[in-house]
Amino acid sequence: MSLFETRDPEFEKALGLAVGTLARQPRTEDYIRKYLQKKGCEVSLIHRVIEYLQERNYINDREYAQWFIRSRVRNNPKSCRALSCELKQKGVAREISDPLLEELDDQELAFAAVERKMDAWQKRYDREKCKRKLFSYLSYRGFGFMEIRQVWDEMGGDE
Numbered sequence: 001m002s003l004f005e006t007r008d009p010e011f012e013k014a015l016g017l018a019v020g021t022l023a024r025q026p027r028t029e030d031y032i033r034k035y036l037q038k039k040g041c042e043v044s045l046i047h048r049v050i051e052y053l054q055e056r057n058y059i060n061d062r063e064y065a066q067w068f069i070r071s072r073v074r075n076n077p078k079s080c081r082a083l084s085c086e087l088k089q090k091g092v093a094r095e096i097s098d099p100l101l102e103e104l105d106d107q108e109l110a111f112a113a114v115e116r117k118m119d120a121w122q123k124r125y126d127r128e129k130c131k132r133k134l135f136s137y138l139s140y141r142g143f144g145f146m147e148i149r150q151v152w153d154e155m156g157g158d159e
Contacts, residue, residue, distance in 0.1 A: 014041045014049045026064045030091020077113040082142030110151045
């Protein structure tokens with residue numbers, strides 16, 4: 001008997017491909033769909049595989065979005081707007097991502113993004129260069145001028 005207990009070899013092959021990529025890290029439904037299309041699977045087969053995986057909670061875009069946001073906040077903080085764009089690119093619907101992102105505070109994310117960098121910048125650069133670095137670094141991560149300015153002011157920027 002096979003691992004997936006079906007008698008359809010095409011289904012088993014497609015399911016094996018999907019489970020193999022899911023074993024490495026969580027994925028969205030959209031990612032799995034595109035991955036299986038790229039591997040040459042038929043649309044009806046892809047639909048069956050995705051349905052099978054969703055029934056067993058192997059694919060859950062809400063859980064994926066939570067995992068992704070936690071990971072980004074911990075390792076590479078960005079603004080809520082930037083996180084929303086990344087999740088959209090990964091195929092997560094706004095109805096799923098928006099409520100999760102509402103729980104975050106852009107100001108806290110901005111502080112988290114620069115807290116490790118700021119000490120090194122202050123030791124290495126003069127005030128003006130440090131300010132440019134901070135503004136550039138945070139704006140690249142999607143933060144607005146007001147959040148960046150507040151971070152600069154609270155870190156003793158324009159004393």
